[in-house]
Amino acid sequence: MTSSITLTSLSYTWPNGDIALSDITASFAPGRTSLIGDNGTGKTTLLRLIAGELTPTSGVISLVGDVSYLPQNVSNVSSSPQSKGSNEATLADLLGISSILRALAAIEGGSVDVADFEAVGDDWDISTRAEEILRDIDLGLGLDDLGRPVHTLSGGEAMVAAIAGVRLRESAITLLDEPTNNLDARMRAKVARLVDSWPGTLLVVSHDLEILERMDATAELRAGSLSVFGGAYTQWREAMEIEAAAALQAKTTAEAELRARKRQRADALERTAKNLARGKQKAIGEGMGKGARDAMRDKAESGAGRARGTADDRIEQAKAALDEADARVRVDEHIRIDLPDPSVSASKRILELTWGNDEHFLMVGPERVALTGANGVGKTTLIEQMMAGLRTQRMGEMGDPRGTNGAEWTEEGRRGDRGTRVGRSGDGSVCPQVLEAGGVRNGAVELTAPHRVTGTLFTDRVAYLPQRLNNLDDDLDAVENVRRVAPDATPGDIRNRLARLLLRGDSVFRPVGTLSGGERFRVGLATLLLAEPPAQLLVLDEPTNNLDLTSVRYLVEALSAYRGAIFVVSHNPRFLSDLGIDHVLELTRTGLRVVQQRVID
Numbered sequence: 001m002t003s004s005i006t007l008t009s010l011s012y013t014w015p016n017g018d019i020a021l022s023d024i025t026a027s028f029a030p031g032r033t034s035l036i037g038d039n040g041t042g043k044t045t046l047l048r049l050i051a052g053e054l055t056p057t058s059g060v061i062s063l064v065g066d067v068s069y070l071p072q073n074v075s076n077v078s079s080s081p082q083s084k085g086s087n088e089a090t091l092a093d094l095l096g097i098s099s100i101l102r103a104l105a106a107i108e109g110g111s112v113d114v115a116d117f118e119a120v121g122d123d124w125d126i127s128t129r130a131e132e133i134l135r136d137i138d139l140g141l142g143l144d145d146l147g148r149p150v151h152t153l154s155g156g157e158a159m160v161a162a163i164a165g166v167r168l169r170e171s172a173i174t175l176l177d178e179p180t181n182n183l184d185a186r187m188r189a190k191v192a193r194l195v196d197s198w199p200g201t202l203l204v205v206s207h208d209l210e211i212l213e214r215m216d217a218t219a220e221l222r223a224g225s226l227s228v229f230g231g232a233y234t235q236w237r238e239a240m241e242i243e244a245a246a247a248l249q250a251k252t253t254a255e256a257e258l259r260a261r262k263r264q265r266a267d268a269l270e271r272t273a274k275n276l277a278r279g280k281q282k283a284i285g286e287g288m289g290k291g292a293r294d295a296m297r298d299k300a301e302s303g304a305g306r307a308r309g310t311a312d313d314r315i316e317q318a319k320a321a322l323d324e325a326d327a328r329v330r331v332d333e334h335i336r337i338d339l340p341d342p343s344v345s346a347s348k349r350i351l352e353l354t355w356g357n358d359e360h361f362l363m364v365g366p367e368r369v370a371l372t373g374a375n376g377v378g379k380t381t382l383i384e385q386m387m388a389g390l391r392t393q394r395m396g397e398m399g400d401p402r403g404t405n406g407a408e409w410t411e412e413g414r415r416g417d418r419g420t421r422v423g424r425s426g427d428g429s430v431c432p433q434v435l436e437a438g439g440v441r442n443g444a445v446e447l448t449a450p451h452r453v454t455g456t457l458f459t460d461r462v463a464y465l466p467q468r469l470n471n472l473d474d475d476l477d478a479v480e481n482v483r484r485v486a487p488d489a490t491p492g493d494i495r496n497r498l499a500r501l502l503l504r505g506d507s508v509f510r511p512v513g514t515l516s517g518g519e520r521f522r523v524g525l526a527t528l529l530l531a532e533p534p535a536q537l538l539v540l541d542e543p544t545n546n547l548d549l550t551s552v553r554y555l556v557e558a559l560s561a562y563r564g565a566i567f568v569v570s571h572n573p574r575f576l577s578d579l580g581i582d583h584v585l586e587l588t589r590t591g592l593r594v595v596q597q598r599v600i601d
Contacts, residue, residue, distance in 0.1 A: 002029070002030075002064065003027035003028060003029055003062075003064070004028055004029065004030050004063070004064045004065065004172065004173055004200070004201035005027060005028040005050060005061070005062070005063055005064075005173060005201065005203070006026075006027045006028075006060075006061070006062040006063075007024050007025060007026050007027065007059065007060075007061055007226070008025055008059055008060040008061075008062070009023050009024075009025055009058065009059040009060070010023070010024040010025070010049065010056055010058075010059035010060070010061060011023055011024070011056065011057045011058045011059050012042075012045060012049060012054060012056055012057050013057045020042045020045045021042045021045060021046060021049075021224075022224050023059070023224075024046070024059070024224075024225070024226050025226075026219070026226040026227070026228055027228070028201060028203060028217075028219070028228065029201070029217070030200060030201045031201065031202070031216040031217065032195065032198060032202045032204070032214065032215045032216045032217070033201075033202065033203050033204070033215060033216065033217040033218070033219055033228070034204050034205075034206055034211070034212045034215040034217070034218050034219065034232075034233065035047075035203055035204065035205045035206075035219045035220075035221065036205075036206070036207070036212070036218060036219070036220050036221070036233070036548070036549065037220055037221035037222055037548065038222070038518065038548045038550050038551070039516050039517045039518035039519075039546075039547065039548045039551060040516035040517070040518060040519075041221045041222065042221060043177075043205045043221055044071075044072070044177055044205065046221065046226075047069060047175045047177055047203070047205060048069075049061060050063070050067065050069075050173075050175060050203070051067055051069035051175055052067065053069070063173060064172065064173075065171065065172020065173055065200070065201075066171045066172050066173065067171060067172070067173045067174075067175065068166050068169050068171035068173070068174045068175070069174075069175040069177075070162060070163060070166045070174075070175070070176050070177065070179065071177050072177045072178045072181060088149050088150065088151065089149070089150040090146065090147050090148060090149055090150060091141065091145050091146050091147070091148045091150065091153070091161060092146040092147065093150065094150060094158060094161040094162045094165050095130060095133075095146070095161060095162075095164065095165035095168055096165040096166070096168065096169060097123075097126050097130060097146075097165070097168070099119050100119060100120055100121075100123050100126050101126070101127075101146070102119075103115075103116040103117070103119035103120045104120055104124075104126070104127075107120065127143060129168060130143065130146070130168060131143050133164045133167060133168050134164070136164070136193070136194070137160055137161070137164050137190050137193075137194070138190065139157050139160065139161065139190075141157075141161070154375050154376040155182060155375055155376065156182070156183050156184060156187040156374075156375035156376070157187075157375075159179070159182070159183060159187070160183070160187050160190050160191060163176065163179050163191055163194055164194060167194050167198065170199055170200070171200065172200045172201065173200060173201045173203070174198065174200065174201070174202045174203070175203050175204075176202070176203070176204045176205070176206075177205045178205055178206055178207070178546070179191055179204065179206065179211070180206065180208045180210075180211060181545055181546060182375070182542070182545055182571075183375065183571065184372075184373070184374045184375045184571050185372075185571060185573070186374060187375060188208065188210060188211075188571070191211070192210055192211060192214060195211060195214050196214060203219075207544075207547065207548050207549050207552065209233060209549075209574050212232065212233035213232050213233055213234060214232065215232050215233065216230070216231075216232070217229060217230050217231065218231060218232065218233055218235075218236035220236070251322065254318065254321045254322035254324075255322060257318045257321065257322075258315065258318040258319060258321075258322050260318075261311070261314045261315045261317075261318045262315060264311060264314070265311035265312065265314075265315060268311055269311075336500060336557070336561075337497065337500040337501060337529070337558060337561050338500075338561065339529055339530075339534065339561050339562055339563070340532075340533075340534045341534070341563055342461065342533075342534040342535060342536045342562075342563060342564040343536070344365060344366045344536050344563065344564045344565055345365060346364070346365040346366070347364065347365060348364065348365055348458070348459075348536075349362065349363075349364055349458040350363040350364060350365070350367070350457075350458055350459060350536065350537055350565045351363040351369075351455065351456070351457055351458065351537065351565075351567065352455065352456045352458070353453060353454070353455050353585075353592060354453070354454045354455075355453045355454070355591045355592045356591050356592075359591075359592070361583070361585060361592070361594055363565060363567065363583075365565065366563055366564055366565050367565055367566075367582045367583065368565070368566045368568070368579060368580055368581050368582050368583075369565075369566070369567050369568070369581070369582065369583045369584075369585065370568050370569075370570060370576050370581045370583070370584045370585070371383070371567065371568070371569045371585050371586075371587060372569075372570070372571070372584060372585070372586050372587070372595075373586050373587035373588060374588075377587050377588065377589060378587060379541075379569045379587050380467065380541055380542075380569065382453060382587065383464070383539055383541060383567070383569060384466075385455075386455050386457065386539070387462070387464045387539065453591065453592060457537075459536045459537055461533060461534070461535050461536040461537070462535060462536070462537045462538075462539060463485075463527075463528040463531055463535035463537070463538050463539070464528075464538075464539045464541075465524055465525065465528055465538070465539070465540045465541065465543060466541050467541045467542045467545060469520060469521065469524045471524060471527065472512050472520070472523060472524055472527070473512065474511060474512050474513030475511055475512075475513065476511065476512060477508060477509045477510055477511060477512065478498055478503055478507070478508040478509075478510075478512060478515075478523045478526065479491050479494050479495060479498070479508050479509065481512055481523055481526075481527055482494045482497075482498070482523075482526050482527055482530050484527070485527050485530070485531040485532065486530050486531055486532040487532070488532060489530070489532065494530070495508055497526070497530055498523075498526055501522050501525065501526050501529075501554075501558060502522065502554065503519060503522050503523065503526070507519055517546055517547075518547065518548065518550075518551045521543075521547060521551060521555075522551075522554065525555065525558060529558060529561075529562060534564065535564060536564045536565060537564060537565045537566070537567060538559075538562065538564060538565070538566045538567070538568075539567050539568075540566065540567070540568040540569065540570075541568075541569045542569055542570055542571070543555060543568065543570065543575075544570060544572045544575050552572075552575055555575075556575065556578045556579055559579060566579070568581075581596070583596055583597055584596035
């Protein structure tokens with residue numbers, strides 16, 4: 001099959017001298033291919049090279065047809081050429097059809113400008129096609145909404161519309177970088193439907209298993225090489241496991257062969273030495289002259305040298321075979337970390353949420369609770385208010401002087417106005433804090449009028465990992481960041497514990513702001529898991545966003561060692577399943593509802 005994308009000895013080095021890609025040779029055939037690999041291996045860089053945004057340091061990229069590229073962040077659409085001359089980007093800009101629509105309108109108004117006809121090209125039916133694709137993505141948008149400002153769409157709606165726009169262009173080659181990041185299940189399903197019918201060549205960087213399973217091929221960027229497998233992710237994973245088992249067996253066999261060759265050499269040298277000694281004694285006993293004895297010795301030593309050389313050659317061959325077998329073995333590290341006991345008994349009350357007509361949910365003991373809900377409904381705002389209420393208590397502005405109640409907070413969001421968070425201490429006094437809540441920010445309604453959720457925390461030992469990891473000091477290194485939450489721990493002890501989180505060597509002494517996304521995430525996780533005293537509740541907001549599949553596995557492994565309670569916001573069903581969630585809550589525009597309860601035998 002003819003390749004649509006061919007890479008030949010492709011290399012790219014950043015201006016500061018860091019090598020991003022080196023001597024990559026591979027090809028992509030028409031159809032749908034996923035590009036996977038750990039954070040920092042150069043997936044986005046490769047897409048940008050193919051798209052022409054970057055120029056290779058060396059090597060050749062051969063493309064058959066035009067290319068459309070959609071980066072992870074669509075927020076820069078307002079500065080695109082298509083939106084120039086307008087005050088803000090519109091839905092038509094997201095779809096990439098603004099210039100065509102303007103040219104069509106000019107022609108319908110009598111324009112005979114060649115530039116207008118060139119702008120339309122073959123897209124005289126663009127309105128019909130746009131209507132069809134808007135109907136396909138089912139966002140409740142139609143042709144009348146093409147002038148709608150992008151900021152009035154939720155982040156998920158904008159992303160799906162941008163993907164639909166790339167689909168609408170019908171380019172020969174399409175590149176998508178993490179198209180489902182931050183999307184809820186409903187929006188991810190819309191993207192999946194678009195992917196299912198994508199024409200031409202589609203290359204997608206993703207760690208979303210729902211997308212990966214829809215691919216015709218899987219390409220992995222690993223250890224400076226790019227390999228392409230003809231099958232979806234699960235098939236690729238199974239093939240890799242078979243290959244890994246075969247590689248381990250080949251390594252074991254090669255190690256055994258090397259040991260055998262070394263034993264044979266040692267045995268041969270021992271036999272030669274014994275034979276030389278016996279020959280010398282025999283020659284002396286038979287009265288052989290010195291000249292004859294020297295000649296016999298030289299002959300024997302020459303034969304021994306040849307035998308030793310043959311044995312050495314066989315050892316070198318065995319070493320080369322072992323090196324080759326060892327190079328085929330995939331080194332997939334695992335996190336294994338011993339964490340202090342946070343002392344969360346099975347009966348300890350952790351968190352209570354109340355809403356509606358006396359509805360409530362009580363989190364007890366080391367339970368694992370997931371909060372789900374559509375994009376923009378207010379999940380992050382909810383937990384930020386919970387953490388803000390806890391911070392207020394820790395500052396002495398709120399708390400129970402008798403020690404019987406927890407930190408209490410209430411939110412009442414109203415679209416477009418300011419909300420008030422109210423903390424009540426044990427004696428009933430009110431400690432208000434004013435915050436921006438519930439307004440339209442970045443086009444997403446975070447809280448709406450019907451919301452009324454009250455929460456009570458029954459522990460002040462809570463650790464919070466926000467989406468943007470803004471709990472880290474980017475100017476400090478990993479050890480110093482952990483010492484902020486574990487001041488009594490020695491640097492050596494912190495380094496040992498970071499090593500078990502697979503943060504080793506110089507990376508622990510570099511400023512956190514210079515680390516890769518995966519490394520930086522693990523530093524953030526370390527500040528939660530290694531805090532003193534250990535947290536009794538971990539609050540995690542979309543912890544798998546922007547993480548590769550290996551890092552998600554690391555996260556699950558690390559959390560499996562944690563014996564406290566976990567409250568997690570996530571759209572990732574596989575992650576929640578692997579984490580062993582006990583309860584699932586869904587936040588809707590009218591409040592909370594319990595969609596899954598742990599079954600108690």
